[in-house]
């Protein structure tokens with residue numbers, strides 16, 4: 001998962017990119033970058049700045065002054081391929097044709113195959129990133145067009161859809177031409193667009209999440225349709241077309257974990273979905289375990305707070321903050337290797353003994369992926385004197401890998417792989433483990449037109465080539481582990 005932001009028509013594109021990326025920081029903490037273009041200096045208009053680190057570390061005031069212009073694209077990285085080194089930091093840039101930069105969120109399932117194909121075409125790839133492959137495919141096709149403009153853009157995106165399998169949202173900057181944004185044919189990864197008018201002057205922006213736009217005064221925010229491409233040219237004319245429409249399958253994990261609670265995704269406020277998830281879980285508890293003695297409901301901060309609160313209300317049980325998150329530690333799930341995740345977990349959560357001691361605790365988490373966090377939480381609660389620990393997950397058991405940009409690409413790393421709920425309960429050490437079910441998930445989101453492949457095993461794209469992808473990820477993770 002990553003965060004992307006693009007803007008055109010701004011007074012100061014870098015300033016907007018910075019604010020946008022800060023509000024997308026939760027989508028990737030590994031690296032950040034931006035490319036801007038200054039229409040007032042078209043021959044020397046492209047500026048690139050990127051590095052490993054958080055947005056605020058990479059872009060101090062001095063750095064921000066080096067990127068200027070009226071349009072730009074930005075990226076905050078969460079690695080799902082690659083070895084996490086500086087060569088993979090996005091956006092990528094190619095001088096030919098025209099000067100094109102690309103930032104991308106998602107995963108290309110057939111990346112190893114495409115990489116091989118490009119090698120045969122004698123294209124030198126400088127990184128282990130699938131973003132670079134997308135840029136090559138787009139650029140090769142765009143460069144073959146006789147004329148630039150919307151039709152050339154559409155034809156290059158069509159080529160990307162033909163070649164690349166996966167979940168992807170992409171933002172491109174074409175020097176002196178404009179900004180392009182597009183979504184994969186199933187709309188697996190999110191991408192929204194907004195516009196604003198300041199002193200009669202229009203600007204347009206695109207982002208992985210609506211909060212990065214609304215916080216900056218953008219209005220008329222809408223999701224790009226699955227397979228839709230939008231090209232905003234230098235005169236701020238908006239061209240848009242659905243190039244290839246597949247079955248809509250936006251990632252349901254965005255609602256539960258990935259997106260921030262202030263965002264709206266596919267027209268549904270994340271906050272409202274999480275509230276409903278809590279109510280759905282409460283209904284399940286009342287139906288199946290009506291005699292369960294619960295003294296207090298606590299959330300695992302921060303993502304599950306909204307659901308835990310609504311669950312406590314629906315059950316008529318006190319809601320308390322029993323675990324406090326160290327605000328200087330990032331999201332442990334999105335850290336690339338287990339060793340780093342485990343170390344971070346030791347630093348991340350602190351219990352409040354007065355809330356926990358001698359009580360039957362119902363603890364609510366957004367999901368259980370590898371079980372690292374869940375096991376540690378149960379241990380912490382017991383060490384703090386909890387009488388009973390009931391563990392609730394607002395997401396069903398994850399038994400299948402995600403190939404679309406969330407970093408659990410191997411079955412073996414999933415705690416629910418091949419296990420019953422009782423076995424998982426035993427493994428995390430809880431007195432009771434209760435999961436959300438798929439029906440409850442659909443009810444909370446208000447639709448079943450979603451990707452739920454990690455739960456159901458039914459993938460919206462072909463899974464051909466996933467073996468090669470998993471093998472490559474294993475190789476890259478081993479390389480990252482050896483550096484830790």
Ligand code: SF4
Pocket residue numbers: 167188251252253254401402403404405406451452453454455
């Ligand atoms: S497999 Fe799961 S995490 Fe991956 S895109 Fe689908 S719903 Fe999201």
